[in-house]
Amino acid sequence: MKNNHADVIIIGGGIIGCATAYYLSKAGSSVIVLEGSDHIGNGGSSRNGGGVRQSGRDPRELPLVMYGIKNLWPTLSEELEVDCEYHQDGNLRLGKNEEHAKILTNLANKARACGLDVRMIDGDEVRRINPYLSEEVTVASWCPTDGHANPLTTTLGFYKMARRLGAHFITGEKVVALKKIKGHVRQVVTPNNVYEGDQVFVAAGLASRQIAGTVGIDIPMTSSLIEALVTEAEPHMFDQMLGTAEADFYGHQTKHGSFVFGGSSGLEPFRKDNGTPITSSITAPCICRGIIKYFPDLADAKIVRTWAGWSDKSADGVPVLGTVEEVPGLVLACGFTGHGFGIAPAVGDQLAKLMLTGKTDIDISALHYNRFKAKI
Structure with missing residues (x-):
């Protein structure tokens, strides 16, 4: 060279x-x-x-991510000589009502057609997998081969x-x-x-x-603003990756105990940001309200920091x-x-x-x- x-x-x-x-x-x-x-x-x-997930994806990209999760992610830490903090403990995509169930069922059906092991479960089975979830959760899709890692x-x-x-x-x-x-x-x-x-x-x-x-x-493609937050370290609670039918929040608990969550308020396209991806006083509280409804035990968790950034959103x-x-x-x-x-x-x-x-x-x-x- x-x-x-x-x-x-x-x-x-x-x-x-x-x-x-x-x-x-x-x-x-x-x-x-x-x-x-x-x-x-x-x-x-x-x-x-940090999501390493197959569930919830468009069928066009699903074969590629399935290939990576089967052949690359399991040995990546050893190959790269760094702890990627990869956990393959499943992904719960949560819902609370019939409309959520329709969304999740449609996604699960498309994924199964591509050969992915994903199934619908009721609220009782959700809480057997993750006992910290509230009674408001009545349905979820469950993909046991999904997980998360440290970006x-x-x-x-x-x-x-x-x-x-x-x-x-x-x-x-x-x-x-x-x-x-x-x-x-x-x-x-x-x-x-x-x-x-x-x-x-x-x-x-x-x-x-x-x-x-x-x-x-x-x-x-165009810009799309995404915001995230991280909590102080909490005692270990669970290892699953989480998401919701309406994608109002997603995240997981890290190896070090803190929770990393992302989400939106729904007003991001109309924010006055002057071209700079900055956090909003609206979004983080909105994410937190959503999280608390699903995880009451996190109600008193302290937010350490928030941040925002552009994603490259394709048509x-x-x-x-x-x-x-x-x-x-x-x-x-x-x-x-x-x-x-x-x-x-x-x-x-x-x-x-x-x-x-x-x-x-x-x-x-x-x-x-x-x-x-x-x-x-």
Whole structure:
């Protein structure tokens, strides 16, 4: 690898970029990773709810995350030589009424059609699995192979191992444009440098749209604000990942005892934020009110901090993955819509194989950029 040349130029130093850099480097490819901020994993990659789940996902992305949970997550801590704090203790998606039951049943039926072990259970069975849940919970979907992990240590693990294997990471290097040579995208332009690679992998979250736009590719996605909170450490209560039918909150208890929860108030699209993802005085209390209804024992838990960030929300809520027919050499991985962490190892593994061999083990054609078409 020359100073500014590599087999693959990766744009974005989040967990997707770091995981892909690791799997490429492991296979012997030379890799340069460009991160626009001063820190690896600066966005949602290191600060999210930590869900490693299959249940509740769109059937188009389900085979990919199922592959990762079966083949990659169980040995990831050993492979990356870092404690990813991976727990595979199941996921309860909770409901309180008939409308919630319909939502959860529909999701469970779609998942079962893809071969996932997920079933509907009543309130009594919910409380046998997790006795801390209130009597308001009358129904849930239960996926025993779901779980959660630590986003910070997992992202760090991929980064450290990719570096050890030869990947070159450059922070504070904001990409302003891509350039083609003889119809093939090869160059990545920053304010101070030009990098060249045989393939360019764009995994820059929201910035992916602007970057791909410089070669005529417009990815239909927009920003979506997500807020989260963490409590002080509590005695160990349970290990399941949690969610709800209406997605009003989600989260888990960490290895250290604190709870990490995410959620929304429903007013996020109308917030006056001046372009900055800041927390609101409305959202955290809203999340807490929701949590207390499900978990009365957490009513007195103290909130240590809250934070907010942008997710790259795609037009149809599932990621944009793979090559782009109109621009040879360009590979996309963006539009994860707030649930990219759990799927990240599989995305890195499979898109590395795509760049190395031209094909993947898992069919990702339903996630290609070319799926976006006008309604008529």
